[in-house]
Amino acid sequence: MFNNPFSFKGRIRRQEYLLSLFFYCAIYFSAAYLTRGTEYGKLIFWSLFLFLGYVLLAQGAKRCHDIGNNGWYQIIPFYFFWLIIEDGVPKTNKYGPNPKGLKGPEETGKIRQNEG
Numbered sequence: 478m479f480n481n482p483f484s485f486k487g488r489i490r491r492q493e494y495l496l497s498l499f500f501y502c503a504i505y506f507s508a509a510y511l512t513r514g515t516e517y518g519k520l521i522f523w524s525l526f527l528f529l530g531y532v533l534l535a536q537g538a539k540r541c542h543d544i545g546n547n548g549w550y551q552i553i554p555f556y557f558f559w560l561i562i563e564d565g566v567p568k569t570n571k572y573g574p575n576p577k578g579l580k581g582p583e584e585t586g587k588i589r590q591n592e593g
Contacts, residue, residue, distance in 0.1 A: 485535050488543040488576045494560060497536040501529050542572035 479493065508525050512518035537557065538548030543565035550556055567575060 482532050483535055485538045485548060486542075486573075487539050488565065488570075488573050489536060489539040490543065490565065490576045491540070491561060493576075494536055494540040497533060498557070498561075501533050504529060542570075543576060545570050545572075 479496075481487070482497070505526065508522055512521045515521075534551070537551040537560065540560045541548045541550045544560070544563050545566045551560070565575065565577070567577075569575060
């Protein structure tokens, strides 16, 4: 998990995306509270905002890839809710292999997923 958070290539699971959102919010609001009223507060806050925003965009693009969409889909308002609830494509797609390590029926040669 979090192998390459700065890359826009590949796929990630819902769990990693949710943890990224959680860490982003925790760090963002903590920094906003702690730097409030300090001399360099705005500089620290905005530099942290840009850095964390880049990481969150990269993670969002990889999550879009997991459900089979282009990374630009994440700029749709409230699309992150869909990224949270939608399960990824169970097989290898054009963005890479399934991050869960599971293979679809096309790759295993089995008719059903739960077939031994």
